Amino acid sequence: MQGFAGKVAVVTGAGSGIGRALAVELARAGAQLAISDVDTEGLAQTEQRLTALGVRVKADRLDVTEREVFIGYADEVKDHFGKVNQIYNNAGIAFSGDVEVSEFKDIERVMDVDFWGVVNGTKAFLPHLIASGDGHVINISSLFGLLSMPGQAAYNAAKFAVRGFTEALHQEMAIAKHPVKVTTVHPGGIKTAIARNATTVEGVDHAAMADFFDRRLASTSAEEAARVILDGVSKNRARVLIGNDARALDLLVRLTGSRYQRLFSFVIPRFGPR
Numbered sequence: 430m431q432g433f434a435g436k437v438a439v440v441t442g443a444g445s446g447i448g449r450a451l452a453v454e455l456a457r458a459g460a461q462l463a464i465s466d467v468d469t470e471g472l473a474q475t476e477q478r479l480t481a482l483g484v485r486v487k488a489d490r491l492d493v494t495e496r497e498v499f500i501g502y503a504d505e506v507k508d509h510f511g512k513v514n515q516i517y518n519n520a521g522i523a524f525s526g527d528v529e530v531s532e533f534k535d536i537e538r539v540m541d542v543d544f545w546g547v548v549n550g551t552k553a554f555l556p557h558l559i560a561s562g563d564g565h566v567i568n569i570s571s572l573f574g575l576l577s578m579p580g581q582a583a584y585n586a587a588k589f590a591v592r593g594f595t596e597a598l599h600q601e602m603a604i605a606k607h608p609v610k611v612t613t614v615h616p617g618g619i620k621t622a623i624a625r626n627a628t629t630v631e632g633v634d635h636a637a638m639a640d641f642f643d644r645r646l647a648s649t650s651a652e653e654a655a656r657v658i659l660d661g662v663s664k665n666r667a668r669v670l671i672g673n674d675a676r677a678l679d680l681l682v683r684l685t686g687s688r689y690q691r692l693f694s695f696v697i698p699r700f701g702p703r
């Protein structure tokens with residue numbers, strides 16, 4: 430992968446899944462890495478893999494919802510490496526539950542991690558990315574930031590919000606002529622621990638949901654997802670879709686407009702566990 434050698438890249442949620450795969454691919458491409466996660470065991474495993482590749486790594490426990498800590502962390506990364514070129518705001522959680530039976534706190538938790546975590550990371554690192562003269566913000570939304578699903582209102586809200594925030598930032602950087610590129614990523618089903626790590630409202634069979642996701646919905650490996658993301662980053666794409674599922678459903682929504690909602694409310698209950 431071209432264009433990453435010597436760059437300093439920050440990856441949140443790097444202790445598992447797409448974050449770990451991104452960190453490994455970036456290291457292979459010659460980047461120096463600042464990786465973080467709340468899961469320190471998973472993070473240590475990622476760190477070992479990066480160290481074995483011979484790159485400079487800074488690994489820290491970081492909860493992306495802790496804004497002041499995140500801002501301090503951005504300064505630390507800059508001081509450690511001397512510059513920061515790229516941030517991959519990747520850390521995220523999933524939650525399933527219909528609005529009617531979801532608690533406010535569950536919806537707020539998803540917004541805190543999946544939306545505010547991205548805002549915190551973007552704002553904390555933006556001054557450093559501008560100062561680098563060659564910056565890039567990469568925010569991980571979802572296929573569920575392009576279309577909504579029953580049972581996914583909280584996750585949909587957070588991922589649509591990431592898309593809106595990131596697409597506005599893209600335009601602002603261009604208008605201000607800042608040397609910062611901006612990419613929004615929309616993965617379809619990726620083979621990671623996300624469904625197993627997810628929470629659900631009471632009454633939903635969590636194990637059955639996770640099993641259904643792992644067997645039927647997760648079609649792309651995390652490694653392939655990371656390669657597609659880095660390819661999009663190197664080509665300065667504003668929007669990156671990952672997987673045939675993401676491409677097909679994005680097309681369906683664009684063709685049907687708001688009518689996809691009627692279609693989904695008929696099809697989804699017949700298709701999988703709820």
Ligand SMILES: NC(=O)c1ccc[n+]([C@@H]2O[C@H](COP(=O)([O-])OP(=O)(O)OC[C@H]3O[C@@H](n4cnc5c(N)ncnc54)[C@H](O)[C@@H]3O)[C@@H](O)[C@H]2O)c1
Binds near residue numbers: 441492617624626
């Ligand atoms: N797997 C998919 O099918 C899929 C699809 C679309 C979007 N995504 C998005 O991709 C991103 C990565 O997810 P993944 O599939 O690799 O899941 P994953 O569960 O394997 O990894 C997510 C990582 O984020 C970390 N994390 C969770 N809360 C955190 C917090 N508050 N602060 C810091 N780290 C935290 C977890 O500890 C974990 O290591 C997420 O934003 C997710 O929403 C995933």
